[in-house]
Amino acid sequence: MGLALSLPVLATTPLDTHLEAQQAQAALQERIDAADDESRAMLEELRRLEGETRRLRLENQRLAPGLETRAERLDRREAALEALADTRQALPELQQALIERLAAWVDADLPFLVEQRRGRVEALRASLTDPDLDDAERLERILAAWRAELDYGREMDAWRGTLDAGEARREVDFLRLGRVGLYYLTPDGRQGGVWLAEPGRWDALDDAQRRQVRQGLRMARDQRAPELLRLPVSQPLEDDA
Structure with a gap:
């Protein structure tokens, strides 16, 4: 008659299977929850970046005209500096x-x-x-x-000075009407002249013209009210035609 050996047999019960399924479900849920948290964080970051992008776009639109103006000013300054360097040279x-x-x-x-x-x-x-x-x-x-x-071209002036007429030198009163007329009159009023620019010499004045010079001298020295003077001019008059 032979011996019969009795060995323990490990068997999976329905309870063990249920526990394993719960553990697997729990692990899966943790992974899902972690993925959801990461997704939410990424979504929040995306929304933040979109908001920042909109803010920067609006700020850029606000600053763009001023930046263009500054750029134009910089261009003008650079051009001016280059011109200044050429000018200094x-x-x-x-x-x-x-x-x-x-x-x-x-x-x-x-x-x-x-x-x-x-x-x-x-x-x-x-x-x-x-x-x-x-x-x-x-x-x-x-x-x-x-x-x-x-x-000098806009002034009426009078002064006493020395007239060089050849070898003779005499003290006279000069009258200048801008750059139109230059005249002299001796202190006694008996001699006077007008400078003629074209020949480059003095020409004598008659009695009436000398009286006009005397009036002009008084006007230039604020001793007489301004009035029209009738005198020959020093510069030749040119016809525009």
Whole structure:
């Protein structure tokens, strides 16, 4: 008669199966919940970025005109700086040309206050080599001299000075009507003349013209009310036709 051995047999009961299913379901739910949390976080971040994008777009639209204006200003400033560099390079030559043109104008103009005006030109020439002056100061002096010359054309002036007539020198009263007429009258009123620019000489005035010069002298010295003067002119009158 043989022996019979009894071994334990492991069997899966319905309860064990149910527990495993619950655990698997719980693990799956955790993964789903984690995925949902991550999705919600990504969705919130997406909404935040969309809001930031809209805000930046509106801000850009608001700032765009000002940025365009600033860009235009920068372009103009860059162009101005380039032009300034070119101007600074050409400035010494320009200053020299302005002085020489002024000197030529004085030499060709009516002969009034000649020493004073030529002295002004020589002072400008000396300023070109003055190390204590910068370009701005030199240019300002040149422009001031030009303004003074231009003002002569709008002024009525009278002064006493010396008339050089050949070898003779005499003290006379000068009358200048802008750049139209230059006249002189001796203190006794017996002699007078008008400068004729074209031939470059003085021409004698008659009695009536000398009386007109005397009136003009009084007007220039604020001793008489302004009135019309009938005098020959120094500069030739040109017909526009």
